[in-house]
Amino acid sequence: MSSTGTHLGNTPLNLAKLRELSRRELPEILDKARKRNNTDVRGKKGLVLDPTLTGPLSLIAEFTLLKDHGVEKIYHLESDTLETECPGLIYICRPKLKYMRYIANHIKHFSKTTKIDCWLFFVPERTMICERVLEEEGVKGDITIGDYAMDWIPCEDDLISMELDPSTWKEIYLDGDQTSIYYAAKSLMRLQSIYGLFPRIIGKGDAAKQLADMLLRMRREQSVTDQVTSTTSANTPSLLNSISNHIDQFIIIDRNVDLVTPLCTELTYEGLIDETIGIKHCFVELDAALVNPAQPAANNTKGVTPIPATPAPTNTTSPTKKKKYVLNSSDKLFSQLRDQNFTVVGGMLNKIAKRINENYEERHHAKTVAQIRDFVGRLGELQQEHQSLKIHTGIAEEIIGHTVTDEFNKVLEVQQNVVAGIDGSKEPEYIEEMINKQKPLVQVLRLLCLMSLAQGGLKPKLFDHFEREIVQAYGYEHIETLHRLEKLGLWQKRTNTAASRSTFAQCRRLLRLIVDDVDEFHPNDISYVYSGYAPLSIRLVQCAMQKLGQGSIQSTGGSAASLFSYVGGGGGGGGSTASFNNKEEKKNETGWRGSEDILKLLPGQAFDIKQTVEYGAETNAAMARAKRHGLQHGKTTIIFFLGGCTHTEVSAVRFLAQHDEGRDYLVATTQIINGNSFLAPIIQTRQE
């Protein structure tokens, strides 16, 4: 196995399987290209990649694998003409019109000079429009088109991502473009075909509903085709006909349901790295000096994987040297730190440093040969830990550089006040100051949208004032930006004073989103990830989960009850206590039932679908086997974020998983986002 995948595959739901699937397909398409031109030029190929795909691709395959299959050079797909000496070119890109034009230009350019064979693979699928463009450009005949269904990128054992562009949510709700829902459905079908049908699909949000409907429809279609081609399907058994015995339920959270969370500054270690430095497809770019202290030879063994795409000639000119560093649980230190609130990280690093030092010191006590050998055996591991400690200290220092600034703390204060429902005059004042200082627009909008969401719109006077300020300070093209935000419900004028109790305020009360006594060191609730604010999305997950846990699985009763008491306690003040008590009696009720009052407040439909089929012979056999061995392994719950989730939400889910022994959680998402990448696609760019 490769260096980027070794940390996978330690859960009941074997994700390495998923990775292998995407991995296997890649050589297949590369070889397909080879078969066609079995002349003297075989094997020598150039790979032209969509720049947004290089990152995800590097997570499933490394350069050597590509090389083994005859890839000589890797290029980025760009507008300017491509000069290559490779007689064969393979394009891999997302179906975007822009790329089609680039490719058409390339091919026209090639046809003037030498003959180059071209293949084009769309990820995940070709679209009619793209083929049409190629046709109109008159190059469709010169190119062989195929699909490469690279859908799930397993990042961790408990996290898989489709790694789409960060604009999914905007596409669905602003542009009405449902392509990504379709992709999600396709990908989920694939997931089901590997692991079996999800017995139960719970979700919230209109797009989530569409996704669920699409899933059900695809399954029906599948069963029809299966009937027609029953002979072939018998040979390749798909698990689509049987209920999964690993997965107990599938929860779809539509990003539209919880817009507040991504707008807040993430406060976990991983989240803050993403906010300050930026994590792209599990890689973070660090100063070369930080990763690479004077011993370059040792690098490759220390988890620093040179990304396969960097041989591209375009990015050698960057003035400050950046090095990519992989961030996943193969780095033991990082897996300890990633989900912690940042306030704790400093202390932990210190402790670890001390421990490593002590371990080093042990060599003085080693007396016998056996002891020495033992020590030397551990030396490599120690050094590796040492190295990663160095890196993380470096990262932490850089982040502290941000977090100690006045600006960071003020922004945070504003956020926390706004989310907690403290409606002061200080916050708008500070936002105004940010505009005056011409701080990045994303930052300003993040705060303003957060304010609008949490307070159910801004007071008309403030609203008008900020619209004016933004347009004047950042340019009139942002009339359009504000328009979009308004359409998306992120930016609203408060209509009348009576409606000042916003939905968010009610949710805050009902779901106990604000927890005052957080202990970042010994977290006892998911609110630790935002130092006091519990992400709404994850509270919803808890809502969907808790009663189920109490009812069906006895072993988790204890922990589920403690989760329950959280939510229940939140409603304590109002008259909702009674309704919560009622629910406790109806222990066997599952899914959304009991949380209707909350769900009604939030936008979009809620649904709860059971997928039942006759158990196939295979599943029956498997279940019988499991019973015979007395194997009662925990079930996995998949939580799918349609429209992206933040690192912090992942951390919160991990926290839930830790406190729920009988169950594993898998987070699936269309992409990982943060507040900036969430808003960025909405902001109108200046075209000069």
Added chain:
Amino acid sequence: IVLSEGFSELDIAERIKKLKIAGKTYSEHREQAFEAKAVDEAIKLLQFQLTLEKDTQQSFTGLSTSETIYKCTTLGQHHKATKVKTDFKIPDKRFWWVKLRALVEVRDWETLEKL
């Protein structure tokens, strides 16, 4: 409403024309008073920037009001900057922030001293 795409028009004269159309459409709807006003201002700013470009041989179009003040100040065109302020009713606070930053940028300590 998507007429604001006029902003992407490269040619300035063409852009003003398109914006005028957009502005007219906006002014026909009462609830879009803000947009209508903003588009009017945008046109005004563009026209002002055109004269600025003639005077200074520097590119101005496409900048926001704050950025225009910033650039005027860095170029030493202080009364022009003040004109932008009065024409577009820029709040004092923002104006001075922008001006301050601009003066620091060009290290014009003398003018800074005078303030």
